Amino acid sequence: MEFVRAFIVGGLICVVGQIILDHTKLTPAHILVSFLTAGVVLGGIGLYEPLVRFGGAGATVPIIGFGYALAQGAIEGAKANGVIGAFAGGITSTAGGIAAAIIFGYIMSLVFKPKTKN
Amino acid sequence: MENMTNKEYQQYAEKKIPKPTYFKNMLMAFLVGGIICTIGQLIRNWLFNSGLDEKAVAGGTSIILVFIGALLTGLGVYDKIGKIGGAGAAIPITGFSNAIVSPAMEHRTEGLIFGVASKMFIIAGPVLVYGVSSSVIVGILYLLLTKGR
Numbered sequence: 154m155e156f157v158r159a160f161i162v163g164g165l166i167c168v169v170g171q172i173i174l175d176h177t178k179l180t181p182a183h184i185l186v187s188f189l190t191a192g193v194v195l196g197g198i199g200l201y202e203p204l205v206r207f208g209g210a211g212a213t214v215p216i217i218g219f220g221y222a223l224a225q226g227a228i229e230g231a232k233a234n235g236v237i238g239a240f241a242g243g244i245t246s247t248a249g250g251i252a253a254a255i256i257f258g259y260i261m262s263l264v265f266k267p268k269t270k271n
Numbered sequence: 272m273e274n275m276t277n278k279e280y281q282q283y284a285e286k287k288i289p290k291p292t293y294f295k296n297m298l299m300a301f302l303v304g305g306i307i308c309t310i311g312q313l314i315r316n317w318l319f320n321s322g323l324d325e326k327a328v329a330g331g332t333s334i335i336l337v338f339i340g341a342l343l344t345g346l347g348v349y350d351k352i353g354k355i356g357g358a359g360a361a362i363p364i365t366g367f368s369n370a371i372v373s374p375a376m377e378h379r380t381e382g383l384i385f386g387v388a389s390k391m392f393i394i395a396g397p398v399l400v401y402g403v404s405s406s407v408i409v410g411i412l413y414l415l416l417t418k419g420r
Binding site: 155156159160161162163164165166167168170171172173174175181182184185186188189190193194196197208209210211213214215216217218219220222223224226227228230231232235236238239240242243244246247248249250251252253254255257258259260261262263264265266267 | 293296297299300301302303304305306307308309311312313314315316326329330331332333334336337338341342344345346347356357358359361362363364365366367368370371372375376377379387388391394395397398399401402403405406407409410411412413414
């Protein structure tokens with residue numbers, strides 16, 4: 154059942170992005186940035202957490218969930234260590250994903266040659 | 272065909288114009304995004320069952336999905352998924368990974384520093400700038416609002 158919920162929640166978030174893509178001049182890069190920022194805001198005011206509890210990976214895998222993790226980390230950091238925690242918390246909670254993106258991105262671009270685009 | 276009037280031809284031509292594919296795009300975004308998130312749920316459950324705590328599970332799921340996205344981009348597969356799934360491929364964290372690897376590979380010939388390492392962040396850079404900045408603001412607002420009470 155949790156797989157169905159993940160599928161539906163994740164799918165619907167992507168549909169929202171697709172509608173924005175098809176009906177505006179925004180590019181996927183705009184969508185990534187705005188969804189991420191939306192995740193930070195929604196996470197910050199506590200509106201995203203219910204969706205995470207309901208949808209599991211369906212809510213955390215889309216980039217909006219990355220924003221949610223940033224906000225959660227910043228709030229936890231602020232609770233524990235005040236202003237310093239507010240600065241450090243966001244990156245701390247997402248450090249794994251960011252580090253992975255950097256090192257795997259670097260390795261893959263050395264290993265593979267770009268395919269010719271058609 | 273040859274005996275068509277102008278009007279008839281116009282009607283014929285209109286029929287041949289491809290209809291906007293909005294509905295199909297939405298459906299494909301739903302399916303591709305849904306499948307990627309379901310794979311994410313599989314990874315989550317697997318990590319949970321191996322006894323990791325919530326934070327490690329969240330981090331581990333991101334790391335594995337980012338790796339999958341980077342590998343598929345390197346192999347040229349993710350671009351194909353992106354053509355089919357549109358936002359369904361772009362919005363999951365695998366799409367973030369794709370947005371890093373793709374420009375890095377393309378600019379490989381410009382060198383390891385100004386090519387790969389710097390072009391990796393063409394899209395990831397803005398994502399991190401807005402994400403990290405807004406998270407710091409959220410943390411500080413939290414402090415201000417809770418201290419005021």
